[in-house]
Amino acid sequence: MSVSTHPETVVPPPEAASRWGAVSRWVGGGWIFLLLIALLVVFTVLRPGQFASAFNASTLALDAATLLVLAVGQTFVIITAGIDLSVGAVLVFASVASAKVMLFLSGAQGSTYGTTDGGWPVIAIGAVVAVLAGMVWGAVNGALIAIAHIPPLIVTLGTMGMALGSAQLLTGGLDVRAVPGKLVAYVGTGKIAGIPTLVVIAVLVTAVAGICLHLTRVGERTFAVGSHREAARRAGIPVRSQLLRVYLFSGALAGVAAIMAVARFGTTTIGGHTADNLATISAVVLGGTSLFGGIGTMVGTVVGVLIPVVLLNGFVILGIPPFWQTIAMGAVLILAVFVDQLKRRQRERA
């Protein structure tokens, strides 16, 4: 037999065969990004003064910030071929726990409305409490999924109800409406170098998580576990602890999103996050992450979060009834999954 020793033996595909493949890869990977660009262009052309203003851009980014942080965690989870339905409920629980602690530490337990004079130490403790509360639920999810092998859909559906119920138990069903004034002023409505603080937080979280996902070993193993669990296990990857870590991370980010939501609205929002789970899942899937696991990008998730936000904003500015946004998003989501399946089928034929 002949053993070739030329590195050139690993050759690029012949052009004829690859042209269709290249086109479909490009379109399949990038069409949702093109859709976002197209939406931005259309709305800008139709209402340049209103849509393309700095104020509107910052409103858009603020609307997307909290959801983006949740979607970053969801991206990791879905790449492992899992799902986290509990993110919104965990956000509510973490915000309630955090707001209660901040209220107690500010010595204003009787307050039911307005702001307290809690200082930065109180806010810092509140933020830590929010993240820890999120991680507790993340640990419950991770343990039941990785160790007890209960399907993620069921586990997180269960913890969704449990987290929301616990939050309502803690507060008697009423929102905690008094939060530190500095939190609202500097984080919720404040700006850093002209950019809303919440947006800065969301961008930092996304950048660090994106680097982690695409450039480090933890990220590589997230893909491996989602692509073929048994292969990962046989290759010596600790599958359980990898899954545990991913759900812990998703819980922790729900905690981060919780403190962001409290800062933005100046109150907990117990009833306001029931659709967060589906919103993040559709954003992640829109962004090209496969529900079957093993495929996904952080950039895609950013695009997937921005599309519904831009669509809603554009419709409002154009005077189209905003209800059309929900309809349009549903259609785009189905289209996204259809394209994902087409890509898969085309690849398996190759």
Place this chain on the structure above:
Amino acid sequence: MTPTSGAPLLEARNITRRFGHVQALDRADFTVYPGEICALIGDNGAGKSTLVKILSGADLPDSGELLLDGRPVQLGSPLVAQHLGIATVYQDLALAPELAASRNLFLGREMLRQGLLGHLGFLDRASMRRIAAEQFATLGIVLRSPDVPVASLSGGQRQSIAIARAAMWAKKVIFMDEPAAALGVVQTARVLDLIRSVRDSGIAVVLVSHNMPQVLEVADRVEVLRLGRRVARLDRSEATVDRLVTAMTSGGQEEAAA
């Protein structure tokens, strides 16, 4: 009649394994010598799979001993076996289909960058891709592209990647379970070539197969199991389909040879 080209590399002696009422292995012996392709054959239920599992650390024997380089070893898990230089290419290949070939080669053994970034867990993708390309080149594996997902490659190419990965990390023995089971003629020939070049690189190969012509084509030596015991050991020169089938179905060769 028994070929003994130097000291055995991996040896199983008197291995017994029982599952409930089924005696899968009954004082079975098995020997692999350095740098050879040894075929392990036997009818369904002869105990091949159980023996391979025990030799690759995926199962523990009830009794008997394993020797690697003449020293007794305990193969408590596949990872222990891997550390000792023993790997298995499973029939389902165990590749991550969404990941590219080079990433699959380093699955679970990712290379990290030097210095601080490495401590933070940053991957050294450039080195991994280079080493993967070298490994493929050394073994004569031609891929359409090292960067497309493994799922888009042909069955033969996937098999080649699985073998290349085993050869990269196992420096002593690779077990292959029906490596050409679902492949066409051309791809089978390529995989058999690959198995030879793995052997030529100094790694012993144990080929578990039902396919007699294939075994005769590629194996240097054949060991036959029947009803949980080794019943024959044949050199390539003395092995014919008739003799192998006789040994598999009626046994008795070992006693004759002894």
